[in-house]
Amino acid sequence: MANCHGSSNRKQHRHRHQGAAKAPAQVQFSDRHRRLVLVGNPNVGKSVIFNALTGAYVTVSNYPGTTVEVTHGHLSVDNVVFDVIDTPGMYDLIPITEEERVTRTLLLNERPDVVVHVVDAKNLDRMLPLTLQLIEADLPLILAVNMLDEAKATGLSINLGLLESRLGIPVVGTISTQNVGLDELKQAIVQYHRSCHCAGGASVQHSIYDPEITAALNQISSLLERDYQVSKRTIAMLLLAGDEEITRQIGETEANAAEINRLVAQTAANYGQPLNFILAMQRQAAVQAIVDEAVSETGNGHARWVHLLNQATINPWTGIPLLLLVLYFGLYKFVGEFGAGTIVDLIEANMFEERINPWVNNFVENLIPWPLWQNLLVHDYGIITLGIRYAVAIILPIVGTFFLAFSIIEDSGYLPRIALLLDRVFKRMGLNGRAVIPMTLGFGCGTMATMVTRTLETRRERLLATILLALAIPCSAQLGVILGLLSGAPRALALWAVLMVGVLLLVGFLATKVIPGEQPGFCLEVPPLRLPKLSNIVSKTLTRMQWYFLEVLPLFVLASVIIWAADLIGLFDWLINAITPLVQALGLPAEVAVAFLFGFFRRDYGAAGLYDLQQAGTLTTNQLLVAAITLTLFVPCIAQFAMMWKERGWKVAVGIIAFVIPFAFTVGYLLNLILTTFGVVL
């Protein structure tokens, strides 16, 4: 009864799990609840299904020991409560990126009660090999064949019953965006647990590989002595495929490791090609046999205009102008003008300046008689009047509009198209098209983007992307304020943009020369263009905003407190005095030193400080440009620094800072020098 996971069995497993000498990190599951894990390729509709199963109350947390996000929620059906986890997309049990590794660790170590594998009905031949791997692993599996509407539109008809009997696991057809099949999926989930599905999953897994591989799998399995959370056959398969992590782990923990390695080497020697390739080919053949039976083509119903639009987005002659249009409307008009302009004015000027600040100042002054403590809360640098005001009135509208625009672009399937259009540009910077996701996200929040560099394949790429994010990619809050600052001076704004792109390319180019390493190839799926789904966009935007706000608000409060304390003991004045000459060397008035100092707490904080100065009319356009450039290049905010530290280690983080600060000031200095020498007045 390979597929049975009765409750007594489960307790033993958990017990053993905790008793193990080196217990792997665990997600914080509540013990009372059953665990349901959603897995599948990227872009198959996992998030939509997750939202439909769990409703509104979702938390996003980092997987222990990593910064990869795992989304949790609750599903309750017939009084049974499940902890539902949405995992980062994965293609295969052998991971390519860190994110995929997290999903695998979760599957291999956590013993979920039910695993739902979500697949795209259009591409069953490509998706089912993972299903076979999951069946092989003895995971309690349900297959959700999603996007049946798209499959039908392209002329495919799928026999789900046949699929179910061939695979020996429950199969549910869904169209998650139209709420079709989700009730059946819920039922399958509860029933899975209650009735313990013991169909012929076992039979399919014994016909996947050829006799020689099957024999090797059996032999290796019988040599494995420890207990595993998944089948020994899967461990054996991963060993044959040459998975580094598992091979190392087995080498350290299994008594028969030497014998196992010998078997692996012997099997490999019998095939002319690497075993992971052979294994994949055999799984593919097994899948093809199933798909040939279960899927039939009933003609091709692709709409002509969809095809044309698709072409237009990837052809460089039409694609690049389209991309510029998307950036212009999405970033400049929507985030820059609407978010950073209209909404900020509304909240900042109409609410805070006119109503909240005077009222709060007054209230606190009456409540607390000592000016010292009043200053902690209100007045120039107070927690409420500075910290919370900046966070709520200036930053939140900007990142909010950015995340909204980003979610729409993401959900429509447009991001991979940007990736393929810009692949060659990214290659110049030692990256490839894949980097488009962290890099564009960097225009939203550099901290989040630094975290998302996890989706890049090599250490070198992650390092390069981290450097560029720290230096030359302004986050949306900063961008918004800078657009606001320079909007009155279009020439300065253009110059700023040109300089930033130049610095980005130059530093990227130089960094590839300094940091050696191989460049991984670019290969990416281009999903069909889809009409974004409102609820999906809203939930993605809100999740990101929640993350941002929780991360940002405490920092703003902290920054206010530090500034207050530093002001109190005179440290603040001392620091300002210390950097004033630097600032003056850039041809800027001394007041700008304050904005720069704030900038260390958050880049946007500094930019917002400049905004105040500009409002007061203290800066010329030349000075604004120099200040804006220096500040954009300047240190990433404290949170991004912390994330760099966490992700890349302290040496790299400190190294980047040591490069970025002098670099920013040098560029500012040179710019000022050039402007003054040639008498340019912007």
Added chain:
Amino acid sequence: MAVNALTNTYTPSGHFSLAELPVHTKARICSLADPTGKDLQKLLVFGLLPGRSVEILQRYPAIVVQVGRTTIALDEQVAAKVIVKV
């Protein structure tokens, strides 16, 4: 243009890498050159496997191919590893 340079060596029955094919060519994958490392893993998961038919949709700025119902973008480095027969 890359395609013109290639037409010299282009023979309908020959074997080529995916990186060498002109736009709109249809071909069948026969093998994967140098099938090691991460590039191979990528080809496998995207379904660029021996036996599958591919069509080149576009060559620049990235090579775009259709395999079954999947559209895949790849660069020359990866495409060079896919050996096809026209």
